[in-house]
Amino acid sequence: MASLPATSPLASLRLRSPSEWDWIRCLDVALALAALAFILPLLLLVAVAIRSTSKGPVLFIHKRIGRNGEVFGCCKFRTMQVDADRRLAELLERDPQARDEWQGSQKLRKDPRITAIGHFLRRSSIDELPQLYNVLNGTMSWVGPRPIVHSEITRYGHHFSHYCQVRPGITGLWQVSGRSNTSYRRRVAMDVVYIRRRTMMLNGMIMARTLPAVLLQRGSC
Template sequence: MLATVALLFLLPLMLIVAVAVFVSDPGPIFFVQNRIGRHGKIFRCLKFRTMATNAEERLAELLANDPSAREEWMRDHKLRNDPRIVGIGSFLRKSSFDELPQLINVLRGEMSLVGPRPIVHAEAARYGRYFEHYCSVRPGITGLWQISGRNDTTYRRRVAFDVAYSRSQSTFLDLRIIVMTVPSVLMAKGSY
């Protein structure tokens, strides 16, 4: 119900973002990627596109030619100065507006408002024996990782946050995380 209300309320903003994405870098408005959901089920995660349409080729070339970028990618599965991000993409990431289409994933039952960030197949190995904890809950638009520094934390801590959430999930914890998400998004701490 909250996702429906949020989607209706945010629809005008989403339309503006969609136009801005297309004008900034013509091509698809949405980035759709297979992610791992509850019970290991694969689903198509929606985001506003923040990267160039040839992002995968750019990443492969960068990782092949830049040892420090390759090391950062292997450590965090992220790049602080990602050359794939184009136009309005940086603003969308810092504001978390790129995540708004995931409200549709929530309506479809693939995600929740609160839970671990949905991961791609290549990240599953990083969870090791804790992967079952990740799979025991629906991934969320926000969660402990997002309110605890996001990309400024190590991947190991991200896994720890996901395990802690899966072990202590409750309505009170979800409400606390939703409330704490507002200042985290406004301060854009750890977002890139």
């Protein structure tokens, strides 16, 4: 059979073989669908509990920064009061210790914004289960840096370009390495390490460490 002339447009076409990250995307979707089918009764139970214990919607859709710096709606079960911003501003204004804690990690161990059931949902990480929808629509992955808000970009500094290279994850190196028990600076460092060294094997290791971290509530608040 004669070969195509070198000048033929078809001569430059090549079938792109699936990369490691194509396979990871396929696994993301398959695992998300399987997980949703398995935990659907739990999701419905949590939704009923939220609606019956506090005013407001079941889900909280927050603007986050994703891959390539694009903004997307990150889905979570609502764990805060509807006037959470006002409560936070009042606390930071009157409590220097809380203000220092917030500036250091963007977290508060005693957070007045959180509902009664919200504490349980956060400690158990059940509040993050709706992010399976984000995995399905391609704005998140199972493993990656935690999605950040716009005000956190400056904390990443020149490492923000690393953050933008991958999809944010439901779990990641930071989540299985102390989570809220670590400083924000160390969180950024772990995100950079993951992004530079990411492989399917590393993803598998992080996924394997996620369940024990959740069950033992390491670094949760």
